[in-house]
Amino acid sequence: MDKETEIKKLMEENKKMAELCAVKADIVSMSAHQIRTALSGLKWIIKMFLDGDLGKLTAEQENLISKAYDSNDRAIGIVSELLLANKTEDIAEKKYIFSEVDLTELIDNSIFDFSGEANAKGIQMIFLKPEIRLSLVHGDKEKLRVVFQNLLENAIKYSNGHGKIFMALREKDKIIEFSIKDIGICVPDENKSRIFEKFYRDPEARKKDVIGSGIGLFNAKKIIEEHGGKMWFESEKDTGTTFFFSIPISK
Amino acid sequence: MNKTILIIEDDNFLQGLEATKLKKENYEVLTASNSTEAFKMMGSKNEVSLVLLDLLLPESSGFEILKKIRDDKELKNLPVIVFSNLSEEKDMEQANKLGISGFMVKSNFTLDELVQRIKEVIGQ
Numbered sequence: 001m002d003k004e005t006e007i008k009k010l011m012e013e014n015k016k017m018a019e020l021c022a023v024k025a026d027i028v029s030m031s032a033h034q035i036r037t038a039l040s041g042l043k044w045i046i047k048m049f050l051d052g053d054l055g056k057l058t059a060e061q062e063n064l065i066s067k068a069y070d071s072n073d074r075a076i077g078i079v080s081e082l083l084l085a086n087k088t089e090d091i092a093e094k095k096y097i098f099s100e101v102d103l104t105e106l107i108d109n110s111i112f113d114f115s116g117e118a119n120a121k122g123i124q125m126i127f128l129k130p131e132i133r134l135s136l137v138h139g140d141k142e143k144l145r146v147v148f149q150n151l152l153e154n155a156i157k158y159s160n161g162h163g164k165i166f167m168a169l170r171e172k173d174k175i176i177e178f179s180i181k182d183i184g185i186c187v188p189d190e191n192k193s194r195i196f197e198k199f200y201r202d203p204e205a206r207k208k209d210v211i212g213s214g215i216g217l218f219n220a221k222k223i224i225e226e227h228g229g230k231m232w233f234e235s236e237k238d239t240g241t242t243f244f245f246s247i248p249i250s251k
Numbered sequence: 252m253n254k255t256i257l258i259i260e261d262d263n264f265l266q267g268l269e270a271t272k273l274k275k276e277n278y279e280v281l282t283a284s285n286s287t288e289a290f291k292m293m294g295s296k297n298e299v300s301l302v303l304l305d306l307l308l309p310e311s312s313g314f315e316i317l318k319k320i321r322d323d324k325e326l327k328n329l330p331v332i333v334f335s336n337l338s339e340e341k342d343m344e345q346a347n348k349l350g351i352s353g354f355m356v357k358s359n360f361t362l363d364e365l366v367q368r369i370k371e372v373i374g375q
Binding site for chain 2: 033037040041
């Protein structure tokens with residue numbers, strides 16, 4: 001087979017694979033929504049029992065029913081994670097639409113989005129805003145939003161309760177650097193090189209939170225790299241973990 | 252007189268649970284499984300005080316129903332709470348733009364929390 005025919009064949013195969021992938025993603029999304037619907041009904045019914053709407057429960061019944069409620073909530077969490085993974089898996093791959101983006105505003109919005117979760121765990125999110133207005137970056141707003149969401153979600157998930165999360169943004173030499181620090185679990189030295197691998201979840205993270213797809217950081221790093229930037233982290237016992245990324249400002 | 256809530260939900264199981272809970276809270280409840288039924292109820296003499304709207308529906312989607320409500324001279328100010336299992340930001344933004352009194356993801360809330368939100372919007 002000559003080179004041209006081979007390339008053509010590969011392109012056709014690639015197209016078929018992409019179509020198949022899209023169909024698969026649709027099926028996952030549809031099924032996940034249906035499972036979510038069934039679990040919602042279950043959640044409401046169990047809650048009625050727990051609230052005594054259907055008569056007073058014995059201590060033993062209440063104990064078991066409340067375990068059922070928690071277990072159902074865990075299943076809901078897994079389905080949400082599945083939906084997120086299904087969506088974010090293709091978000092890093094999708095076409096990038098570049099415009100001028102204000103990172104300070106994006107961070108403010110993400111903090112607002114997660115305020116409920118953070119409050120529930122008694123966690124304070126502190127954004128050390130730069131005193132001067134920073135330059136806009138040339139980036140894809142929606143994809144950068146996903147990066148902030150992934151980083152914030154992780155920080156909340158793996159923080160110790162009633163802790164603080166610090167975020168900072170600074171500009172230097174035509175580069176903007178973001179950092180997010182939490183005091184929670186730390187990544188052991190021997191696993192540090194694997195943290196951005198697709199589907200990798202550190203054993204410490206698994207211990208702290210059973211739900212997770214191992215795709216968030218993989219995607220975040222990929223999106224930052226598509227912006228010509230880089231992402232890295234530092235993690236020490238007792239001082240916590242800080243994730244950083246830097247991206248060049250507008251061209 | 253008790254206030255009337257219209258539930259637009261195509262899943263019979265969930266519709267039944269929502270209706271039972273709201274009736275228990277002394278609301279009058281109407282139910283519809285699609286757009287045609289829903290507008291028939293809103294158009295008749297029923298004084299609907301609030302609509303509880305699912306988004307994934309047969310015929311017209313919840314977004315289309317919401318838009319039609321907002322474009323209608325008589326119904327445009329009717330409070331609508333979206334109660335769906337769609338949870339993506341783009342869905343919330345789209346609904347917010349059309350004008351809603353709340354966006355609640357079914358699996359993240361209990362029916363008590365739903366009732367609480369309804370009370371905040373229209374009172375008992």
